[in-house]
Amino acid sequence: MTNFKSKLCLALLTSSLTVPAMASPEKINKPISEKGTLELCVNYSTLKTKAEKVATIKELDRRIQLSEKDHKNLKKKIVEPSDTMCGMYMILGKPIKEQAKRLSTMAYKAVHIYPNNYYVTRMGLVIKKLPRTKDSIPPELSVKRPKVQGPPVTFIAPGGQPMH
Numbered sequence: 001m002t003n004f005k006s007k008l009c010l011a012l013l014t015s016s017l018t019v020p021a022m023a024s025p026e027k028i029n030k031p032i033s034e035k036g037t038l039e040l041c042v043n044y045s046t047l048k049t050k051a052e053k054v055a056t057i058k059e060l061d062r063r064i065q066l067s068e069k070d071h072k073n074l075k076k077k078i079v080e081p082s083d084t085m086c087g088m089y090m091i092l093g094k095p096i097k098e099q100a101k102r103l104s105t106m107a108y109k110a111v112h113i114y115p116n117n118y119y120v121t122r123m124g125l126v127i128k129k130l131p132r133t134k135d136s137i138p139p140e141l142s143v144k145r146p147k148v149q150g151p152p153v154t155f156i157a158p159g160g161q162p163m164h
Contacts, residue, residue, distance in 0.1 A: 032059050041065070041086040045093035060086060079119065083126045088112070088119060095119075101141040111138050 032040070032055055040056050047053050057074075060066050070087030073080060079088045092114055100110035103122075112119040118138050120128040130139060 037063055037065055041089040042094050044090040081126050081129060085121045085124045088126055109141055113138060
């Protein structure tokens with residue numbers, strides 16, 4: 001009986017040591033070419049080695065996601081209007097909060113909240129950089145249009161009937 005218990009303990013011990021060594025599907029590092037564009041942009045700010053950063057920039061350039069201005073501002077570590085949203089994510093990382101609105105079928109607008117600034121993007125380009133202070137609120141995604149009063153003159157259609 002003791003021999004059986006020792007073999008069982010040995011089997012359980014060796015299996016518990018080998019299971020963590022096996023990689024789960026979530027932990028397998030995908031090749032950079034298989035990663036999503038947004039994932040590459042957001043995770044760039046957390047990369048440690050220069051080789052990883054160079055490879056990420058090369059892949060994003062291959063996907064035509066970065067402008068010349070993004071390359072200049074990456075070196076300076078600043079975000080300005082007319083930078084791409086990908087460039088903003090690469091420099092600042094993941095925002096505290098984001099809020100987006102679809103303006104039309106192919107157009108969208110988003111507000112990105114970071115510790116020191118609000119960034120407004122439209123169609124993937126930064127259009128505004130606003131300071132974030134204690135008493136400030138995020139910019140609105142849409143401006144409410146005022147009610148428009150009809151024309152002061154009554155239009156009379158041919159035939160003599162007023163149209164209003």
